[in-house]
Amino acid sequence: MFEGFATHRIAASGTEIFLCTKGEGEPLLLLHGYPQTHAMWHAIAPALAERFTVVCPDLRGYGDSGKPPSDAAHATYAKRTSAMDMVEVMAALGFGRFMAAGHDRGGRVVHRMCLDHPERVTRAAVLDIVPTRTLFRATDQAIATGYYHWFFLIQPEPLPERLIGADPSFYLRENLARWSGSRDMRWVVPEALAEYERCFSDPATIHATCEDYRAAATVDLAHDEADLDRKIACPLLVLWGEQGLMHRHFDVLATWREKASGPVEGTALPCGHFLAEERPAETLEHLLRFFALH
Template identity: 65%
Template sequence: MFDGFETRRIATSGAEIHLRIGGDGPPLILLHGYPQTHLIWHRIAPALAERFTVVCPDLRGCGDSSKPPGGGDHSAYSKRALARDVVEVMETLGFVRFAAAGHDRGGRVLHRLALDHPQRLIRAAVLDIAPTRAMYQATDQAFATAYFHWFFLIQPYDLPERMIGADPDGWLQTCLDRWGRTPGAFDPEAVAEYKRCFREPAAIHATCEDYRAAATIDLEHDAADENRLVECPLLALWGGQGLVGRTYDVPALWRVAAERVEGGPLPGGHFLPEEAPEETLAALSGFFGSGAS
């Protein structure tokens, strides 16, 4: 799935990150979301590697990366901690400045990275998300129904862990089926790998900690930075048939959070790199290719 890519494992100050790297050119890191791994990029990373040095990590707590304890305040899975992993991984690889794309939870990591480390980012693309704080502030019955998993996964340890752990394959498949809108979009090999990784109890716990952090310490960080904007050019893409585009005015919310925003909807639902790989590739190639400084 990643022909020509090298597999690496890099120790950061808080985790060990499993990744693939391939290609030659300006550095570009691709961050995955829940409940997947770096394999979500398998249909577009090889093509991007024709123009960029592409880095595809498993986020801390996911895939074959390490899964440290969350801590009493869930800070080990704050987007600040995960963003620090990204910076340290790229530094180890020799990249001080880089471009980045993040889908789902990876997009939330990227938003925090843009605020904490603005000098690092050349350009950033967020896929199928709106800013976390704005979404929580607008919570109503429709949001809570559509995004029920946000409120399920933040329940105290170990209620969601036990419930998901009873049938991890079933839960993961439900997420793909519920949020995707494109029949046949998921490669069976990729799904089998998602399930292999997600069956690990430590992965289930770590991903719950990610959501618990999002509802607590991440909101504290976001509130402290409410008057700060993403400085680099930002591309916002979302699924035209997905939940976020039907629930929010995505570009309007990102214009409040960033200085320069462009983008629009793509076909399909939530999982753009798998549901609309050609359109996602074209959008990312055009955006990242238009600025290399």
């Protein structure tokens, strides 16, 4: 799926990050979401690499990246920690400043990176999310039903780990179908699905990804509360699926304009949650245009 990409393992603070790279242009960091890996970018990363130096990592706890032991405060898997991973990885590759796009959990890491390291991120894109604090504060029965996993995964260890671990493939496939615009799963290619299943079958990945969500409901919220006055300064692109929960329950663009001091643009695409796989051509078109403005 990533023909011609070089693979690397780079040490970050307390873990090791697996990634693949290709291209010679301006650096562009692509961050995946739950329950996937960097493989989610397979349909568009090669085309982006014709214009940019593309860096596709697995977030800590996901894929082939390290899965450091969790802590009681969930800080090991805080978005602040993951954002620092990515700043360190990009620095190790020789990129002090770069552009970044993140889907789902990766979008939350991009948001935190823009706040903590504004001197590093020159342009940013977030795909199919609203800010974490915004979602929690708006949660009602409909949101809790549609995004049930936010509240399932934050339950104390080992409840979600044991239940998911009983049949990881079923859990993975059910949620990919549930959150997409097409339950028949024709949008996910067999090679990508096999990669998701390979990685998600590891009990360490199941635990680490639960910790990602536990962090979102605790330490990430504390960081967000402390930074209410801080804004995303760089230009921001927002894309989301018009068949997804974000579109049904939020004015997605407005939620991000509240969090940014710089220009914000964006639109909905005719799909569910997994934009880069459900609608790769349209997603690629928007990312190419936006990041080429750099």
